[in-house]
Amino acid sequence: MSKFVSFAKRNSLRFVALVISLIAAVYVASPALSVYAVTYGDIKNSETEEMRLRLEKLKADSAALESKINEAEKSKEDALKCKELYDSMHNVYVEQLSLLEDQRNDLGDELAKCEEDAKTLEAEYEQSYENFLGLLRMTYEEGSSNYLAIILGAEDLGDLLSRVERVSGMIGYNKRLMKRVEKAKTALEAKKAELEESRVKVDEAAAKVNEKEKELEELDAKNEAMLATLEAQIKQDQAAADKLKAERDSANKAFDSLVSQLIAEEAERQRQLEEKLRQERLAEEERKRLELEKAQQEEMERENQTQDYTWPLPTRYRTITSWFNEDRNLQEIGYRDTHGGMDIAAPNRTPIYAVKTGRVILAGVVSGYGNCVMIDHGDGVVSIYGHASQLLCKTGDIVKKGQTIALVGLTGITTGYHLHIEFRKNGKRVEPLNYISIPKG
Structure with a gap:
C-alpha cells in the first residue's frame, strides 16, 4: 500500500487518469458489469476537477519554491567564493608588503654602509690634505735654497748621491701625495653620488611600501565591508531558504493530503460499486437458489406422491x-x-x-x-x-x-x-x- 501511495504522490494527475481509465476499461470489458460502465466524464465531477486544479497549482508552487531555494544556495556559494578570493588577494598584498619591507631594510643597510664608507674617505681625505698642506708650508718657508743647501752640504760623492736621492724622493712624495688627495676626493665624490642614489632608492622603496600599505589598508577595508555584506547576504539567503523550505514542506503536506484524499475517495467509490455489484450477485444467486430449491421441492413432492417408504438398513438387519x-x-x-x-x-x-x-x-x-x-x-x-x-x-x-x-x-x-x-x-x-x-x- 505504501508503494502504491508513493507512486500516486509522484504521478498524481497521471495516476488519477490511469485509475479512471482502468475503471472504464474493466467495466467495458466485463459483460456482467456493462450496465454499470463508467467513463472518464462520469467520474470527472466538479470535486475531482477542483482537486486536479489544486494539485496542478501545488505542483507549480513547489517547483517555484525549489527554484528559489536553488538560487539562494547559488548566491551563498558565490558569496563564499568572493570571500575566498578577497582572502587570497589579502595574502598576496601581505606578501608584497613583506617583500618591500625586506627591500627597505636592505637599502637601509646599504645606506648605513655608504655612510660609513663616506666617513672613512672623509677622514682619509682630511689626513692627506693636512699632510699636503704641511709639505707646502715647509717648501714655502725653506724655499729652493733649502734643496740646494742639502745638495751642497754633501761631504763626498756618495753623500751627494744620497742627498740628491732624498730630495728627489721628497719631490716624488709631494707629487704622489697630491695625486692621492685628488684620488681620495674623486672616490669621495663617487661615494657621495652612490650614497645619494641609494637614498633615492630607499625613498622610492619607502614610498612604494607606504603606497602598498595604503592600498592594503583600503583593500582590507573593502574586504571587511564585502565580508560583512556577504555574511548579511548569506544570513538573509539562509533565512529565505528556511522560509522556502517551510513553505515547500507545507505545500508537499497539502499535496500529499490531497492525493491521499483523492485515492481514498476513489477507493470508496470502488468499494461502494463493488459492494453494490456483490449484493446484486448475491441477490441473483439467492434467486437462483430459491428457484432451484423450489424445483427440487416440487420434484421431491412429485416423487413422494408416487413413492413408498423403504427400510433404513439392509433388509437382513430387522431385529x-x-x-x-x-x-x-x-x-x-x-x-x-x-x-x-x-x-x-x-x-x-x-x-x-x-x-x-x-x-x-x-x-x-x-x-x-x-x-x-x-x-x-x-x-x-x-x-x-x-x-x-x-x-x-x-x-x-x-x-x-x-x-x-x-x-x-x-x-x-x-x-x-x-x-x-x-x-x-x-x-x-x-x-x-x-x-x-x-x-x-
Whole structure:
C-alpha cells in the first residue's frame, strides 16, 4: 500500500487518469458489469476537477519554491567564493608588503654602509690634505735654497748621491701625495653620488611600501565591508531558504493530503460499486437458489406422491430391540424414558439409508442422539436417524430414497450398536411402523 501511495504522490494527475481509465476499461470489458460502465466524464465531477486544479497549482508552487531555494544556495556559494578570493588577494598584498619591507631594510643597510664608507674617505681625505698642506708650508718657508743647501752640504760623492736621492724622493712624495688627495676626493665624490642614489632608492622603496600599505589598508577595508555584506547576504539567503523550505514542506503536506484524499475517495467509490455489484450477485444467486430449491421441492413432492417408504438398513438387519412408546429403564447408564422411536440392531458402520426422498434439515450432533440426520419429506413428515458413527450428508442436501446418508455407530445415549429411527408428523412423534414395514425373512 505504501508503494502504491508513493507512486500516486509522484504521478498524481497521471495516476488519477490511469485509475479512471482502468475503471472504464474493466467495466467495458466485463459483460456482467456493462450496465454499470463508467467513463472518464462520469467520474470527472466538479470535486475531482477542483482537486486536479489544486494539485496542478501545488505542483507549480513547489517547483517555484525549489527554484528559489536553488538560487539562494547559488548566491551563498558565490558569496563564499568572493570571500575566498578577497582572502587570497589579502595574502598576496601581505606578501608584497613583506617583500618591500625586506627591500627597505636592505637599502637601509646599504645606506648605513655608504655612510660609513663616506666617513672613512672623509677622514682619509682630511689626513692627506693636512699632510699636503704641511709639505707646502715647509717648501714655502725653506724655499729652493733649502734643496740646494742639502745638495751642497754633501761631504763626498756618495753623500751627494744620497742627498740628491732624498730630495728627489721628497719631490716624488709631494707629487704622489697630491695625486692621492685628488684620488681620495674623486672616490669621495663617487661615494657621495652612490650614497645619494641609494637614498633615492630607499625613498622610492619607502614610498612604494607606504603606497602598498595604503592600498592594503583600503583593500582590507573593502574586504571587511564585502565580508560583512556577504555574511548579511548569506544570513538573509539562509533565512529565505528556511522560509522556502517551510513553505515547500507545507505545500508537499497539502499535496500529499490531497492525493491521499483523492485515492481514498476513489477507493470508496470502488468499494461502494463493488459492494453494490456483490449484493446484486448475491441477490441473483439467492434467486437462483430459491428457484432451484423450489424445483427440487416440487420434484421431491412429485416423487413422494408416487413413492413408498423403504427400510433404513439392509433388509437382513430387522431385529427390533426397542419399540415406539416402550418404557425403558437403562440401569447400566442410569437412564429411564418412554421411547420416541424404534431401535434396530445392526453392526458397527452398517449403511443407513434415507427412507424416502427429502431435504436434509440437520446433519450434526444432537444431545442424546449423537451423530444425527433429520430429513424433511414434505407434507409435515420428518425422519430422524440417531447414534451414527459417521455422517455422509450435510445440511441442505437433497437425498434420494435408498441413498446412504450415514453409518451405524455408538454415539449419544446408547448401550450397543443400533439405529434409532424416528418419525415426526408436524413436529409430533409418531409410530415408525406407520411409514416403514419390517422386512420379512
